[in-house]
Amino acid sequence: MNTTSLVRRCGVSAAAVVLGLVLSASAADAPKVITPGATFSHGAPPPSDAVVLFDGKELSAWNGPDGKPVGWKIENGYAEVHAGGIATKEEFGDIQLHIEWASPAVVVGKDQGRGNSGIYFQGRYEIQVLDSYENPTYPDGQAGAFYGNSAPLVNASRKPGEWQSYDIVFHAPKAGADGKVVPGSFTVIHNGALVQDHTPVKGDATTAAPAKGVVPKGSLHLQDHGNPVHYRNIWLRKLG
Numbered sequence: 001m002n003t004t005s006l007v008r009r010c011g012v013s014a015a016a017v018v019l020g021l022v023l024s025a026s027a028a029d030a031p032k033v034i035t036p037g038a039t040f041s042h043g044a045p046p047p048s049d050a051v052v053l054f055d056g057k058e059l060s061a062w063n064g065p066d067g068k069p070v071g072w073k074i075e076n077g078y079a080e081v082h083a084g085g086i087a088t089k090e091e092f093g094d095i096q097l098h099i100e101w102a103s104p105a106v107v108v109g110k111d112q113g114r115g116n117s118g119i120y121f122q123g124r125y126e127i128q129v130l131d132s133y134e135n136p137t138y139p140d141g142q143a144g145a146f147y148g149n150s151a152p153l154v155n156a157s158r159k160p161g162e163w164q165s166y167d168i169v170f171h172a173p174k175a176g177a178d179g180k181v182v183p184g185s186f187t188v189i190h191n192g193a194l195v196q197d198h199t200p201v202k203g204d205a206t207t208a209a210p211a212k213g214v215v216p217k218g219s220l221h222l223q224d225h226g227n228p229v230h231y232r233n234i235w236l237r238k239l240g
Helices: 003-028
Strands: 053-056 073-074 079-080 086-088 095-102 117-121 124-129 164-173 184-190 195-199 230-238
Touching: 095 117, 117 164, 124 164, 124 184
Parallel strands: none
Antiparallel strands: 053 230, 073 079, 079 230, 095 164, 095 230, 117 124, 164 184, 184 195
16 A cells, blocks of 8 residues: 555544654665775776776767767866766677766755766666765665665765765676566675675666666666766776
């Protein structure tokens, strides 16, 4: 039964109790907060076989909305989210991705309205970017979550404005010979802490994904959720 049905059946007072229980359960399920390492892979140079997607200077590897030029601001070695999400011109299957990001130093909003962006693998499967430093939200929507599917094992977020790193191994789901989907997986390290450990990717696109359906290759997308999140030092390695 959903909350709306309970409100109708129980009345306002009882519904308030129910809602309180729901929120308490969410808080109880929240990943443990830890203090991450100072640097870990921040500023890590790309390996010799890496595809460099952003070196702090230009975004020629990307397209803006509808294939138009990217409208993001570039300065001081980072790109600021602006004027729509961006997608790589090249498409990828299984990859190892390194990406660094920072939520705005000046805190505006709360919950999902605070430092929100996202990394969509193949344009379908999102690892959440969010300012999750002392900012409660639903567990599978916080930083390091496989959005809507799997909460991070721990909350390894740094303070607003500080640079954070994701090191992600993504194995794409694949169409099997029998027509069924062979699940892929996410392994995610956030600021040196393991937050997704071979988490299954079953082929269903996450909320707000720009594409759907299981495909061999797809573009990497960075989401514009209306917050001026910064990105830098983006590279990946093709696997297999």
